[in-house]
Amino acid sequence: MLIALHHIGQYFLLLNRIFKKPENFKLYWRQTLSEMVSLGLGSLGLIAIISFFMGAVVTLQTASNIDSPLIPDYAIGFATRQSFILELAPTMMCLILAGKIGSNIASEIGTMRITEQIDAFEIMGVNSASYLILPKIIAALLIVPIIIIYSMFLGVLGGAVVASYSDFSSMDKYLLGIRWNFTMFSIVYALIKTLFFAFIITSIPSFFGYYVRGGSQEIGKAATKSVVYSSIVILIVNYILTELLLM
Amino acid sequence: MIEIKNITKSFGQTKVLDDISNCFKQGEMNLIIGASGSGKSVLIKCIVGLHEVDFGNIEFNGRDFTKMSFMQRKEIRSEIGMLFQASALFNSLTVEENILFPLQMYTKMSNEEMLDRVNFCLKRVNLINVNQKYPAELSGGMQKRVGIARAIALNPKYLFCDEPNSGLDPRTGIVIDNLIMELTKEFQMTTIVVTHDMNSVMETGENIIFLHQGKKWWEGNNIEILKTDNKELCDFVYASKIMQKFKNQ
Numbered sequence: 138m139l140i141a142l143h144h145i146g147q148y149f150l151l152l153n154r155i156f157k158k159p160e161n162f163k164l165y166w167r168q169t170l171s172e173m174v175s176l177g178l179g180s181l182g183l184i185a186i187i188s189f190f191m192g193a194v195v196t197l198q199t200a201s202n203i204d205s206p207l208i209p210d211y212a213i214g215f216a217t218r219q220s221f222i223l224e225l226a227p228t229m230m231c232l233i234l235a236g237k238i239g240s241n242i243a244s245e246i247g248t249m250r251i252t253e254q255i256d257a258f259e260i261m262g263v264n265s266a267s268y269l270i271l272p273k274i275i276a277a278l279l280i281v282p283i284i285i286i287y288s289m290f291l292g293v294l295g296g297a298v299v300a301s302y303s304d305f306s307s308m309d310k311y312l313l314g315i316r317w318n319f320t321m322f323s324i325v326y327a328l329i330k331t332l333f334f335a336f337i338i339t340s341i342p343s344f345f346g347y348y349v350r351g352g353s354q355e356i357g358k359a360a361t362k363s364v365v366y367s368s369i370v371i372l373i374v375n376y377i378l379t380e381l382l383l384m
Numbered sequence: 385m386i387e388i389k390n391i392t393k394s395f396g397q398t399k400v401l402d403d404i405s406n407c408f409k410q411g412e413m414n415l416i417i418g419a420s421g422s423g424k425s426v427l428i429k430c431i432v433g434l435h436e437v438d439f440g441n442i443e444f445n446g447r448d449f450t451k452m453s454f455m456q457r458k459e460i461r462s463e464i465g466m467l468f469q470a471s472a473l474f475n476s477l478t479v480e481e482n483i484l485f486p487l488q489m490y491t492k493m494s495n496e497e498m499l500d501r502v503n504f505c506l507k508r509v510n511l512i513n514v515n516q517k518y519p520a521e522l523s524g525g526m527q528k529r530v531g532i533a534r535a536i537a538l539n540p541k542y543l544f545c546d547e548p549n550s551g552l553d554p555r556t557g558i559v560i561d562n563l564i565m566e567l568t569k570e571f572q573m574t575t576i577v578v579t580h581d582m583n584s585v586m587e588t589g590e591n592i593i594f595l596h597q598g599k600k601w602w603e604g605n606n607i608e609i610l611k612t613d614n615k616e617l618c619d620f621v622y623a624s625k626i627m628q629k630f631k632n633q
C-alpha cells in the first residue's frame with residue numbers, strides 16, 4: 138500500500154517535470170512529429186483489422202440475437218453504431234493501443250535509462266523527462282483521436298459489409314439504423330474519453346520506463362507492468378467518465 | 385581544476401562514498417581506480433551532478449557546484465563533456481545527429497558551422513565516412529570514439545570518461561587512452577578517467593586515486609603505484625599473474 142502511494146507520488150512528480158517549459162522548441166517539435174508518425178502509422182494496420190472484424194461480428198451477433206418481430210430491423214445498424222462509437226472504438230481500441238504503444242514506450246525509455254542515454258541528456262543540460270516524454274504525450278493526444286475516428290468508421294463499414302452479404306438484413310435498413318437518432322454528442326463524448334486514454338497510455342508506460350533500475354530483465358518487467366497498469370487505469374477512468382458525461 | 389571536499393553519498397543504508405576529498409588537475413590525466421562496485425561510477429556521477437551528494441562540496445575552478453541553482457549548473461554543464469561506460473549514444477539518431485545534439489542545445493551556430501564542427505570532431509577521433517550511420521551499425525571501439533567526439537563537441541573544459549576502454553581489445557583500448565590523453569593536453573582540459581584496467585593506469589596515470597570501501601585509500605602516480613606497500617592496492621595492482629611476475633623481477 139505504502140509502495141503504491143510512493144509510486145503514485147513519484148508519477149505526479151514526474152508529470153511535474155514533464156510539463157516544464159521546453160528548452161528548445163525546434164527540437165521538441167521535430168521529436169513530436171516523429172512520434173506522431175511512429176505512434177500513428179505503426180498502429181493503423183492493427184486497428185483497421187480489429188475494427189473491421191469487430192464491426193462485422195457485432196452486427197452478426199446483434200442480428201442473430203434479435204428474433205422478436207417487435208424490434209425493427211434497423212436496430213441492428215443502430216446497435217452496431219452505438220456500441221462502436223461509445224465503447225468499442227474509444228475504450229477497446231485504447232486498451233489495444235495500451236498493449237502496443239505502452240510496451241513499446243516502456244521498453245524504449247527503459248533501454249535509454251539502463252544504457253545511460255538519459256544521463257547523457259541530463260549532462261547536456263536537457264530536461265530528459267520532458268524531452269523524452271512530452272513529445273510522446275502530445276503526439277498521442279493529436280493522433281489517437283484520429284485513429285479512433287478511423288476505427289469507428291471501419292467498424293461501421295465492417296457491419297455494412299456483413300449486412301449487405303447476409304440475408305437477415307439489407308444495406309438500406311442497416312444504413313437507416315446507422316443514421317437513426319444520431320447525435321453529434323456521442324462522437325464528442327467518445328473523443329473526450331479518447332483524450333484521457335491517450336494521456337494514460339503514454340504517461341504511465343513512460344513512468345515505468347523512466348524509473349527502470351538494473352538490467353535488461355527489468356525492462357521486460359517494466360513493459361509488462363505498464364500495460365497492466367495503464368489498462369486498469371483506463372477501465373477505471375472509463376467508468377468515472379461514463380458516469381460524469383452521460384448523467 | 386576540480387576540487388572535491390568531503391564527498392559522502394549513501395543509497396538507502398549503504399554508504400557508497402565516505403568522506404572523499406581530492407584535487408583533479410587541469411591539463412592532466414586524473415584516474416580513479418578501484419575494484420568493481422567500489423563506487424567509481426557513483427563518484428563521477430556525483431561530481432557532474434547526476435547524483436546529489438549527501439554531504440561535501442564540488443568546485444569547478446572555485447565555483448561551488450553543490451550550491452548552484454539549475455540554471456547556474458546548466459552553464460557549468462555546457463563546459464562538461466562526458467563519455468559513459470556504455471557509450472550512451474542516442475540510438476535513434478545517426479552519428480552526425482548525435483554530435484549535433486549538444487551543439488543545437490547550447491550554441492547559436494549556423495547549420496554549416498555545426499556540420500563543420502561535427503566533421504572536425506569526428507576527424508579528431510579518426511573516424512571518417514560514418515556520419516549517416518546509426519550507433520548500432522558501429523563496433524564498440526567506434527562507438528566509444530563517437531562518444532568522445534560528442535563529448536568534445538562543445539570544447540569542454542572538463543572531460544569525464546567512465547571506463548573508456550572496457551569491452552575493447554587491448555590495442556584499441558590503448559588507442560582510446562592515448563586519444564583521451566592527447567585531447568587533454570591539446571585542449572588543456574581537466575580530465576577524469578574511471579578505470580580498472582592496469583594497462584591504462586601504466587600508460588596514462590599522471591594522478592591516480594584508489595577507492596576502496598568507499599574511501600580514498602591511496603593517491604599517487606603510475607611510478608609510485610608500482611612501489612606501493614599498501615596491501616589493498618597491491619591486491620588490486622598485482623591481481624594478475626603477469627603483474628606478479630613483473631613485480632618479482
Ligand SMILES: Nc1ncnc2c1ncn2[C@@H]1O[C@H](COP(=O)(O)OP(=O)(O)OP(=O)(O)O)[C@@H](O)[C@H]1O
Pocket residue numbers: 395400418419420421422423424425426427580
Ligand atoms: N542508483 C543506485 N541506487 C542504489 N545503489 C546504487 C546505485 N548506483 C550504484 N549503486 C551501488 O553503489 C555501489 C558502487 O557502484 P558503482 O557503479 O559506482 O561501481 P563501480 O566502481 O563503477 O563498478 P564497475 O567497475 O563495475 O563499474 C554498488 O554497490 C552499487 O550497487
Ligand SMILES: [Mg+2]
Pocket residue numbers: 424425426469546
Ligand atoms: Mg562503473
